[in-house]
Every structure is written in C-alpha cells, then in structure tokens.
Amino acid sequence: MNKVPTFLGNITSVSGASIFVELTPQVVSGLLVIEGKTHRIGQVGSFVRIPQGYNNLYGIISETAEHSSDKNNHSTSRVIKVELVGEAIGSDFERGISQFPSISEEVHLVTETDLKKIYGTGDLGQIIIGKLSSSDSIDVSIDLDNLVNKHSAVLGSTGSGKSTSVASLLRAIITSHTPEVLMPSARVVLFDLHGEYSSALGDIANIFTIDGEKGTENLFIPYWCVAPESLIEFLCGNTQDLKNKFLDFIVEEKKEFINKNPEINLDPNKVTATTPIPFSLKKVWYDLYKFDSITWNEKEMETPAFAVNGEGDIDNLIPPKFRPPNTSTDGFTKKGGDNRWKKNLDNMRSKLLDSQYSFFLSPGGWSPDVNYKSEKDLQDLIKSWVGEDKPITILDLSGMPSEKLDLLLGSMLDILFESAIWSRNLDAGMRLNPLLLVMEEAHRYLSVENSGLSKAMVRRIAKEGRKFGVGSMLISQRPSEIDETILSQCGTLFSLRISNSADRSRVKSAMADSLSGIVDSLPVLRTGEAIVTGEAAKLPMRFKFRIPKTGQFPNSHDPQVSKSWTNVRKAHDFKVLVSAWRSQCTEVK
Structure with missing residues (x-):
C-alpha cells in the first residue's frame, strides 16, 4: 500500500496526450485531507501530478467514470481521464511535455504547494487577474x-x-x-x-x-483619414464613373492643401487619394456638382454660363445653377455636364447637412477652411x-x-x-x-x-x-x-x-x-x-x-424589475424622453 498521502492511483492507458488512471480504493470516498485542507478527488478541471524522477508531469482531469472489472459488476473501480499539459523541471514549470509517462506509473494529487510552484509568480509581465476556482x-x-x-x-x-x-x-x-x-x-x-x-x-x-x-471629450473621426473608396460609397453610393472623378478632385484638393501649407514638407506629385492629407469635402462636392451640370457661354467652353445669382455657396452647400443649353445665336449656351450624378450628389449633400454625422463629416478643428488651413x-x-x-x-x-x-x-x-x-x-x-x-x-x-x-x-x-x-x-x-x-x-x-x-x-x-x-x-x-x-x-x-x-x-447591470414594478406609479414627462431622442443625448439638459 502506498503511504504517500497525495497518491491517487496508477496509469492504465496512455494515448497521445491523454492518459487513463485507475484510482486506488483508499480515495474511493472522493475526499482527501492534506496539509490541513480537504481536497475533492476526480473533479473535472482539477490538476494531477505524475512524478518522473527529477521532473514532474502535470495534467488536467477531463473525465471521470466508474469501471466494472468483471461481467457481473461485482468489482468496480473509479477511472479518470487526464490531459497532459506541462511539466516542471526542478522548480521551473513550462507548458508542453518532453517525455510521456508509462503504464503503472503513479499519479498524485496536486496540492497548494504544487499550485504555487505553477502559478505563484511575481515575475515582471505576470498580471494577477483573479483566484483559482479550486483554491x-x-x-x-x-x-x-x-x-x-x-x-x-x-x-x-x-x-x-x-x-x-x-x-x-x-x-x-x-x-x-x-x-x-x-x-x-x-x-x-x-x-x-x-x-x-x-x-x-x-x-x-x-x-x-x-x-x-459631461466629463468627456468630443469624439471626431476626420473624413479625410478614411479610405476614400469607402467614404465615396458612404456618401454617393457605388457609381464607378462618379467614384473616379471624385478621387481626382480629392487628389487635387490634397495637392492644393500641401501647396498652401509648405511646413508639411511633402512633394505634391507623390500625393495619392489615400495620403492622409486634409481636404474640403464641401469643395469637392461643389466641384463635382459643377462638373456634372455646367453649361458654357461659348463653344470654346471658357466661361461657365451661371444663371442669375447661380454661383452657389460652398460653405452653405448651395449648388451652382446654370442656364440651359441653347443652340440659337441669341443667348447661345453650350452643354457641358450630363446631369447624371444629381441624385448621388443630392444624397451626399443631405449627409453633409445631417447633424448625426457631424462628428465625422464636420470634425471640428480637423476641418480645413476656405484658405486651406486647419487648426x-x-x-x-x-x-x-x-x-x-x-x-x-x-x-x-x-x-x-x-x-x-x-x-x-x-x-x-x-x-x-x-x-x-x-x-x-x-x-x-x-x-x-x-x-x-x-x-x-x-x-x-x-x-x-x-x-x-x-x-x-x-x-x-x-x-x-x-x-x-x-x-x-x-x-x-x-x-x-x-x-x-x-x-x-x-x-x-x-x-x-x-x-x-x-x-x-x-x-x-x-x-x-x-x-x-x-x-x-x-x-x-x-x-x-x-x-x-x-x-x-x-x-x-x-x-x-x-x-x-x-x-x-x-x-451594464440588469434592471431591478421586481423592485421597480412594486413602486408607486409615477406620472412621467415623456417630453423629456423625446427631447433626448431628438437631440441624440442621454443627459437631461
């Protein structure tokens, strides 16, 4: 009979990293008292130790079962399945195993002393996050x-x-x-x-x-930091010819920003649509609208044929207006744009005016002004x-x-x-x-x-x-x-x-x-x-x-339903609720 108090049983089978252990009859009660503490035997998730001379293999119990040794079930024994997970060489523990155990080798209970060898470390980089469930x-x-x-x-x-x-x-x-x-x-x-x-x-x-x-800072996500293809799809939809022209105007605006801000120290010729340089989204919208709907005063297309007071306003997102094409000699106007993007650009304008997107499309100090300056x-x-x-x-x-x-x-x-x-x-x-x-x-x-x-x-x-x-x-x-x-x-x-x-x-x-x-x-x-x-x-x-x-x-705590529903019913002012909804703010102003 093994006199070691931590002895659990002997290995009966080894299959890869899994071993099966037949527990000794002395622990059949499921309890052991070691170092003044009670340990439950065969608990799924608990550890076992397999001595290997100077080394110790460690494993975790993954299954426990009762095994009959004869056909009439007169003799039964408890068997546990253990998954091998690591070994201790001396006092240093590491994951993985360098050698497998053999049939009939002893398996022992892991005590708190063993666990401290595994977990109890104050090394730099070891962060304590909680307590072991079993101890x-x-x-x-x-x-x-x-x-x-x-x-x-x-x-x-x-x-x-x-x-x-x-x-x-x-x-x-x-x-x-x-x-x-x-x-x-x-x-x-x-x-x-x-x-x-x-x-x-x-x-x-x-x-x-x-x-x-209150107590927080404003979150801004500058649109000019966003992947341009994704930005265009969000603003205008997936229209390929519009996307190509949009990218061209973005590059032009970024080059102009660099020219007006030489401290950036970047060659304008190396700028692409993805270079994170500020540009005016309103200016790009205006240029696209103008390109799509423009007419000209002459065949040589030198002077835009603006309608009366029709030049529009970039800052206030007022689109330009042009006189309609006219082929007669009197009031001649040559067609320029095809007006095929009007729906897309109107959709872009509505998003630029939508306050729920202001943290993105009007990002405070990250929005360049008309002089290509940004705070x-x-x-x-x-x-x-x-x-x-x-x-x-x-x-x-x-x-x-x-x-x-x-x-x-x-x-x-x-x-x-x-x-x-x-x-x-x-x-x-x-x-x-x-x-x-x-x-x-x-x-x-x-x-x-x-x-x-x-x-x-x-x-x-x-x-x-x-x-x-x-x-x-x-x-x-x-x-x-x-x-x-x-x-x-x-x-x-x-x-x-x-x-x-x-x-x-x-x-x-x-x-x-x-x-x-x-x-x-x-x-x-x-x-x-x-x-x-x-x-x-x-x-x-x-x-x-x-x-x-x-x-x-x-x-993130759950509402206290039983407590809340037993309170005296109050007459609530839902005007405050609607105001918070409309202003997109959870705090009462």
Whole structure:
C-alpha cells in the first residue's frame, strides 16, 4: 500500500496526450485531507501530478467514470481521464511535455504547494487577474506580453458577467488592482459600443463621446483619414464613373492643401487619394456638382454660363445653377455636364447637412477652411487617442449611427494601425510603445457574412499586428457568429459561462488544448468565473475574476424589475424622453 498521502492511483492507458488512471480504493470516498485542507478527488478541471524522477508531469482531469472489472459488476473501480499539459523541471514549470509517462506509473494529487510552484509568480509581465476556482488562496496570473502580442478573446453569454470581467481584466492589466503601481506608459484603446465602461474605468481612462457628454471629450473621426473608396460609397453610393472623378478632385484638393501649407514638407506629385492629407469635402462636392451640370457661354467652353445669382455657396452647400443649353445665336449656351450624378450628389449633400454625422463629416478643428488651413492635424488626433496622460482611452460609440458602425469603426482601426506601420522605427511608434485594441460586440462586424472595412482591418491586425506592436482583444456573447479565421488567431481565450451549444463548439474548436471535458463545463460556470487557455496562461485553468470595488462596475447591470414594478406609479414627462431622442443625448439638459 502506498503511504504517500497525495497518491491517487496508477496509469492504465496512455494515448497521445491523454492518459487513463485507475484510482486506488483508499480515495474511493472522493475526499482527501492534506496539509490541513480537504481536497475533492476526480473533479473535472482539477490538476494531477505524475512524478518522473527529477521532473514532474502535470495534467488536467477531463473525465471521470466508474469501471466494472468483471461481467457481473461485482468489482468496480473509479477511472479518470487526464490531459497532459506541462511539466516542471526542478522548480521551473513550462507548458508542453518532453517525455510521456508509462503504464503503472503513479499519479498524485496536486496540492497548494504544487499550485504555487505553477502559478505563484511575481515575475515582471505576470498580471494577477483573479483566484483559482479550486483554491481561493492561489492567485491566477497571465503573461502580459503573450496576451497583447498574440491577441485574445473574452467570450460569454449575456448575464455571465462579461462586462464586469473585462473591466476587471483591463484594470488588472493597467494597475494589477493597485493604483500605486499604475503602468504609466500603457496604451489601451477600448471601442465601447454601448457606453458601459466609462463608469468602471473613468479614473484611469480618457473618455471620448460623440455628443461630448459631461466629463468627456468630443469624439471626431476626420473624413479625410478614411479610405476614400469607402467614404465615396458612404456618401454617393457605388457609381464607378462618379467614384473616379471624385478621387481626382480629392487628389487635387490634397495637392492644393500641401501647396498652401509648405511646413508639411511633402512633394505634391507623390500625393495619392489615400495620403492622409486634409481636404474640403464641401469643395469637392461643389466641384463635382459643377462638373456634372455646367453649361458654357461659348463653344470654346471658357466661361461657365451661371444663371442669375447661380454661383452657389460652398460653405452653405448651395449648388451652382446654370442656364440651359441653347443652340440659337441669341443667348447661345453650350452643354457641358450630363446631369447624371444629381441624385448621388443630392444624397451626399443631405449627409453633409445631417447633424448625426457631424462628428465625422464636420470634425471640428480637423476641418480645413476656405484658405486651406486647419487648426489640428493627424498627429493631434493620434496623440489624443494614444498619447495622453491616462493609460486607457475609451472611444464611446454608443451615439454612432448603427448602419455606419462598420465604416467608422473600421476607419478608426485603420488610422491606428497605419500609424503603427509607419512609426515602427520611431520612438513614438507602437513597437516601442505597444498598443492593445479592445473591441466590444465583435460578432456585430466580424461575422462570416460581413465583408466590411472593420472585418478587413481586424483580420489584418490579427495576422500582422504583432510585427508592429498592435494587439487585439475581442469581446463577444456569440462566438459562433465570429469568423472562424479571426477567432483562431486569438492566442488566449477567456471563456465565461456559455449556454448555447453552437457557441461552445466554436470555443472548443478554437482552443489549442484538447480539453473537451473542461469546455463541457462552460454552461455551469458561475457569474464572473471563466476558463482561460492559450498563450498567456501557464496552464488552462478555471478561475474567478477579481470583483471590482464599489464605483468600478460597468453600466451594464440588469434592471431591478421586481423592485421597480412594486413602486408607486409615477406620472412621467415623456417630453423629456423625446427631447433626448431628438437631440441624440442621454443627459437631461
């Protein structure tokens, strides 16, 4: 009889990284008391240790069953299936195994002393994010370098504690929940689609909102930073001949801006439509309207045949008007434009006048005036997003028109990633100052059916971001709707409670480790509890995120239905509601 108190049983079968262990009768009760603590035996997700001389192999229990040793079921034994995940050589633990165990070798329970050897590290780059579910005295830490460089995803059904867990995770990354150890040079940009995180991270974040709510800054996305083809399609639709002329006028306007601003120090002949140089969108609209509808006073087409007071107004978006063609000698007017783009240009004008797009099409100090002067340039925009005093920037997109979310979010990703590419050898670049992009509601723009700019940018960041110092973190309640190629690029997965079988299957296929038993426990995880697996985790583990302090919870809590419905009924003023709706502002003025 084995006298070692941690002894569980012997290996009966080895199949690749999976082994089967027959438990000794002494632990058939399912309980062991070691080091003054009670341990449950055979729990799915718990660890075991296999001594190999100076080395120790470690594995995770994925299944447990009862096995009959004869036909009459007179003799039964408990059998567990273990997935091998790593080994400790001396006191140094690392993932992967260099040798496989043999039949009949002993398997032992992992005690807290062993767990501390695996998890209990205070090394630089190890960020404590919570406590191990099986032992609340063990801190769970992840590797920050691998988390950012090799991308990650936080997945969980509605009500699983996803938003609170993300807020806790980001706070841990920046402060390890201890304000005095704030990482001063951290760069995190959070794209907040529902305006949830301002209340949770406001003390360590600069917040930008479309309507400039109290305590926030105005969010602007200059149209001239957007991919021109996408901008044209948004404004005018997909008309190829109009698109070609539009691009020509954009290039002309950008060249003129450079000529009027020599401090930019750029050769106008090298300018293309994609060069991020300011230009007047109103001027381009006017020139297109004029080109499309112009008539001439003479056959040589030298003088436009404006109607009386018909020159229009660029700033007020009043189109030019021309006399109709006339072939008679008296009042001769030669036809110029074909008037084939009028509908498209009227649509463009209506968007330029629409106040809900002003953060994009009238971007404050980033709009050049009639003299081709602009108060702010691209460097001011990038600095406001990643170069300010606080480590996190929250870009609150909750007031953004939902049908244009893909274009605008994709444009912001494009701005940040292009800045990383072209600054890779500079002190201000992302290689020396890595950037983490956190994207909420990822399934909305990264689905298989979606083919927009956001998806194209996230794909590119997932494949190339590590080379330029840009990492991504996707957050979603429907992993089955996220493009499989993108999800497979996420090196670290945090899986909270997931009830839907299709979502669980997608998570299982994305996990590098063959831990089906652990994945099958996703539906029964507690709120705020998760399984982390992948590059940033030393081992796949089930853990509980740290609970944020009072005042650090996101604004995503459920309404208190039972309490609210029992209150005395009030006579509400819905005029205030309509006013907030019309003004696109959630605060009462």
